Amino acid sequence: MHLATYLGLLHTSLRTLAEAFREVAKGHGEEPDVQRTCEVLAARIDGQVSKLAPIVERYGEHREPEPERLHTAEFDQTRSGGVGLLRDLQDLYALSSFTDITWTVVGQAAQGLRDKELMDVVSSCEQDTARQLAWLKTRIKQSAPQALIAARG
Amino acid sequence: MRTETDKFHPEFHSEDAGYCHLVDRIADVWGPRTPHERETNWPVRVDQQLADGLGESDVDRWVQSACVLCSNGCGCDIAVKDGRIVGVRGRADDLVNRGRLGPKGLYGSWQAHRKDRLIRPLIRRSGELVETDWDTAMREVVHRSQQLLAEAGPLSHGFYTSGQLFLEEYYTLGVIGKAGIGTPHMDGNTRLCTATAAASLKETFGADGQPACHADIDLCDALFLFGHNMAATQTVMWARVLDRIAGPDRPQVVVVDPRSTPTAEAADVHLAPLPGTNLALMNGLVRALIERGWIDEEYISAHTLGFEKLKTAVEPYTPEHVASICRISPTDLLRAAEIFGTSQRVLSTVLQGFYQSHQATAASCQVNNLHLLRGLIGKPGSGVLQMNGQPTAQNTRETGADGDLPGFRNWDNPEHVEQLARLWNVDPLTIPHWAPPTHAMQIWRYAEQGTIKFLWISATNPAVSLPELSRIREILRKEDLFVVAQDAFSTETTELADVVLPAALWGEKQGTFTNLSRVVHLSEQAVEPPGEARSDLDIFLDYAYRMGFQNRDGDPLITWKDAEGAFDAWRECSRGRPCDYSDITYERLRAGSGIPWGGERLYVDGVFPTTADYCEDYGHDLLTGAQTTPTDYKAERPDGRAFLKAAEYTPASEQPSDEYPFLGTTGRTVYHFHTRTKTKRAPELQKAAPEPWVEMSAADAARLALADGDVVRVESERGGVEVPVRIGRCRDGVVFLPFHYGFQAANELTPTEWDPVSKQPLFKISAVRIRKV
Numbered sequence: 001m002h003l004a005t006y007l008g009l010l011h012t013s014l015r016t017l018a019e020a021f022r023e024v025a026k027g028h029g030e031e032p033d034v035q036r037t038c039e040v041l042a043a044r045i046d047g048q049v050s051k052l053a054p055i056v057e058r059y060g061e062h063r064e065p066e067p068e069r070l071h072t073a074e075f076d077q078t079r080s081g082g083v084g085l086l087r088d089l090q091d092l093y094a095l096s097s098f099t100d101i102t103w104t105v106v107g108q109a110a111q112g113l114r115d116k117e118l119m120d121v122v123s124s125c126e127q128d129t130a131r132q133l134a135w136l137k138t139r140i141k142q143s144a145p146q147a148l149i150a151a152r153g
Numbered sequence: 154m155r156t157e158t159d160k161f162h163p164e165f166h167s168e169d170a171g172y173c174h175l176v177d178r179i180a181d182v183w184g185p186r187t188p189h190e191r192e193t194n195w196p197v198r199v200d201q202q203l204a205d206g207l208g209e210s211d212v213d214r215w216v217q218s219a220c221v222l223c224s225n226g227c228g229c230d231i232a233v234k235d236g237r238i239v240g241v242r243g244r245a246d247d248l249v250n251r252g253r254l255g256p257k258g259l260y261g262s263w264q265a266h267r268k269d270r271l272i273r274p275l276i277r278r279s280g281e282l283v284e285t286d287w288d289t290a291m292r293e294v295v296h297r298s299q300q301l302l303a304e305a306g307p308l309s310h311g312f313y314t315s316g317q318l319f320l321e322e323y324y325t326l327g328v329i330g331k332a333g334i335g336t337p338h339m340d341g342n343t344r345l346c347t348a349t350a351a352a353s354l355k356e357t358f359g360a361d362g363q364p365a366c367h368a369d370i371d372l373c374d375a376l377f378l379f380g381h382n383m384a385a386t387q388t389v390m391w392a393r394v395l396d397r398i399a400g401p402d403r404p405q406v407v408v409v410d411p412r413s414t415p416t417a418e419a420a421d422v423h424l425a426p427l428p429g430t431n432l433a434l435m436n437g438l439v440r441a442l443i444e445r446g447w448i449d450e451e452y453i454s455a456h457t458l459g460f461e462k463l464k465t466a467v468e469p470y471t472p473e474h475v476a477s478i479c480r481i482s483p484t485d486l487l488r489a490a491e492i493f494g495t496s497q498r499v500l501s502t503v504l505q506g507f508y509q510s511h512q513a514t515a516a517s518c519q520v521n522n523l524h525l526l527r528g529l530i531g532k533p534g535s536g537v538l539q540m541n542g543q544p545t546a547q548n549t550r551e552t553g554a555d556g557d558l559p560g561f562r563n564w565d566n567p568e569h570v571e572q573l574a575r576l577w578n579v580d581p582l583t584i585p586h587w588a589p590p591t592h593a594m595q596i597w598r599y600a601e602q603g604t605i606k607f608l609w610i611s612a613t614n615p616a617v618s619l620p621e622l623s624r625i626r627e628i629l630r631k632e633d634l635f636v637v638a639q640d641a642f643s644t645e646t647t648e649l650a651d652v653v654l655p656a657a658l659w660g661e662k663q664g665t666f667t668n669l670s671r672v673v674h675l676s677e678q679a680v681e682p683p684g685e686a687r688s689d690l691d692i693f694l695d696y697a698y699r700m701g702f703q704n705r706d707g708d709p710l711i712t713w714k715d716a717e718g719a720f721d722a723w724r725e726c727s728r729g730r731p732c733d734y735s736d737i738t739y740e741r742l743r744a745g746s747g748i749p750w751g752g753e754r755l756y757v758d759g760v761f762p763t764t765a766d767y768c769e770d771y772g773h774d775l776l777t778g779a780q781t782t783p784t785d786y787k788a789e790r791p792d793g794r795a796f797l798k799a800a801e802y803t804p805a806s807e808q809p810s811d812e813y814p815f816l817g818t819t820g821r822t823v824y825h826f827h828t829r830t831k832t833k834r835a836p837e838l839q840k841a842a843p844e845p846w847v848e849m850s851a852a853d854a855a856r857l858a859l860a861d862g863d864v865v866r867v868e869s870e871r872g873g874v875e876v877p878v879r880i881g882r883c884r885d886g887v888v889f890l891p892f893h894y895g896f897q898a899a900n901e902l903t904p905t906e907w908d909p910v911s912k913q914p915l916f917k918i919s920a921v922r923i924r925k926v
């Protein structure tokens with residue numbers, strides 16, 4: 001069963017995502033709302049990881065040596081300035097979308113397996129991921145005009 | 154002397170019962186009791202204060218107005234003699250105060266008028282502010298404004314206004330910002346005081362607007378005050394409560410406040426949660442109501458959305474769990490829940506203890522939820538007042554001077570933008586609506602980053618009232634930021650401006666404003682402004698004229714020339730919206746004493762302004778502030794039902810540590826208003842509270858070996874102040890500082906952080922340490 005591969009992928013991507021939110025929080029302390037919300041969201045992603053644990057125990061997980069699409073290295077160094085913030089949020093959006101669709105795939109498997117427990121985990125984590133995406137989109141829309149039009153140099 | 158009042162209530166014109174001329178409202182803040190029982194009218198008691206040595210017969214004229222020193226908006230008449238304001242008197246027939254005035258109204262409202270006013274415009278020349286004439290000052294403002302519009306576009310402009318101007322002034326400013334310049338960067342200092350009131354009303358009911366009214370105090374069986382020290386903030390409203398408490402069938406009173414205030418002392422149950430834990434407490438109350446079945450299932454299913462989700466969200470908040478988070482007794486929590494759950498009529502008020510604290514909007518929404526769960530809204534004696542702090546804050550929100558679209562219109566609804574474009578005859582694309590308006594703290598951030606280069610500050614003193622003052626002062630000093638400050642007095646902010654415009658005060662200009670229970674008052678001009686000072690309205694109109702703002706036909710964008718003209722334009726703008734003023738006129742306002750928009754109570758029929766094409770906002774996720782998309786909103790089919798929104802409690806980021814072991818919270822004294830610009834010029838008020846202090850519990854003081862009056866240094870990570878200690882009634886581990894003072898200012902301590910939904914800064918929670926100096 002390839003579910004184990006997907007659980008591994010999910011696990012890694014969630015960890016990466018939580019880490020990325022924490023990096024952005026640290027790098028953008030001058031935007032207190034970004035800092036605070038990224039911290040809150042990172043803590044909730046940790047929560048998703050713990051919800052995944054019993055599932056992983058049941059189905060096992062197979063981790064690929066290096067999930068090619070997740071470049072955590074990008075977040076070692078956050079950017080600065082209005083456009084920098086925008087780019088960092090956009091990267092988070094891309095990572096978050098990746099986990100979103102991964103949950104969707106796992107959710108489909110859960111339906112096929114008629115695994116009620118997994119279905120519940122997926123549904124609550126999908127809601128949580130939707131919240132991340134919605135917040136990122138809100139904040140990106142708010143910042144974009146000022147960063148792209150009003151900032152000089 | 155007879156007044157307009159006499160015509161309507163002949164029984165009030167004599168000097169008999171109910172008159173209370175010799176008042177010392179410093180010692181006796183709330184005045185003598187006039188007890189009454191439930192469902193009887195609050196008795197009249199007229200308070201009056203005249204300048205020393207003057208009697209009533211010396212007064213030439215009484216001019217109709219209402220007090221602008223807090224959000225209660227007490228109706229009053231201004232006494233004029235020889236062209237000067239010499240006192241005030243409460244209006245006996247006013248539905249808000251029935252003749253009463255509190256200490257700020259009696260002493261603070263009129264004595265500042267002739268003291269150290271700004272009487273000529275100032276302009277910065279070689280680093281110094283020097284006197285100039287209006288033409289030079291305005292030419293400079295317009296020159297900089299036009300230059301920046303050409304170079305950098307509308308996003309280079311920001312406006313930071315007040316909660317103390319008149320409706321007409323805000324609306325004019327709103328039109329200038331949205332249709333003249335086209336910038337989303339406009340907000341009021343109302344962001345600091347009432348943004349959460351507006352946000353929680355929008356989230357739950359679909360639009361701003363206080364559901365309840367003042368008369369509900371006379372009718373209720375239980376009164377809940379959430380983070381609201383009413384005895385200090387709205388003294389006349391509190392007098393109304395005291396008169397019920399002293400009456401035969403007193404309401405039960407529940408107070409949520411970490412301090413033991415006079416309000417809390419009057420309570421049957423006082424819950425003192427640790428600062429930052431309000432949401433846990435509220436989730437506990439909601440859970441208890443549901444668990445005990447103290448809910449109206451019929452009302453819930455007919456008039457609300459989201460009950461099951463709410464129930465699940467509050468499930469973990471058992472009394473014991475809540476008690477451990479908030480450090481309160483679980484028995485008290487259940488007792489409070491029982492009073493809420495079993496009283497026939499419940500009135501709730503909410504203020505800064507919730508609004509300026511952690512998870513502000515989420516906690517305030519839970520108050521709305523308690524009422525919805527019992528169907529106690531829009532009924533006599535039952536409802537919610539999400540209070541305003543400043544006197545005219547309601548108008549900042551209604552007219553769009555806080556950045557929202559005027560008339561509670563929804564920026565995310567293209568049809569609402571179209572309506573405004575038609576009304577103003579401008580291209581809808583001019584009106585900024587691509588994202589929510591820029592909130593105050595973000596405006597300051599853009600100025601700090603140098604993308605806002607023109608900042609116009611009116612009637613407010615951010616160099617004292619904002620968090621992290623050292624940062625704010627640095628921003629104001631920035632070379633590449635042009636600052637216009639418009640004020641009646643020289644303040645910490647005007648000192649740092651490039652152009653200072655002298656403004657008229659209350660009593661020196663005409664206009665209307667709306668109080669915390671939607672009651673509109675007309676405040677007439679009683680005297681001429683001093684020197685060359687002008688009304689804020691005239692200043693904005695002059696700017697609009699000089700800038701040459703035009704509509705699509707090339708005619709002037711702003712067609713009105715005076716306050717009544719502005720009000721009539723606003724009536725048109727508000728027509729058909731929840732805050733519909735179309736049937737309120739200056740004439741009607743003159744003929745009575747206070748008219749509420751929307752009727753006495755809102756939501757009498759349980760129908761809320763949530764239909765998708767009518768609502769003011771599509772709402773947010775309360776935890777993060779993420780917006781609900783129009784599609785998601787419509788999919789819920791709210792159609793007139795209210796939202797039962799929920800969020801989980803998360804610990805605040807400021808927590809006491811070994812290094813900063815206390816939680817500092819800020820607030821008001823009964824004698825001062827805001828940054829004391831007016832109240833410090835009233836000798837009685839200034840004497841009663843001349844300087845700041847820090848209040849702490851006896852146990853904490855003993856541990857630090859501090860005695861009353863010892864001077865201490867209170868420090869947070871951001872800054873420190875040196876003030877004397879008052880051993881007071883804080884709970885252990887919590888210290889309190891009044892925020893009014895520009896020296897040793899409490900906001901040196903506060904962090905820059907805000908609520909994710911309302912964007913209101915958190916003043917109520919900073920980790921601090923204390924040592925003797």
Ligand code: SF4
Nearest residue numbers: 220223226227255258
């Ligand atoms: S309660 Fe408020 S409005 Fe009334 S007199 Fe006092 S300060 Fe003025």
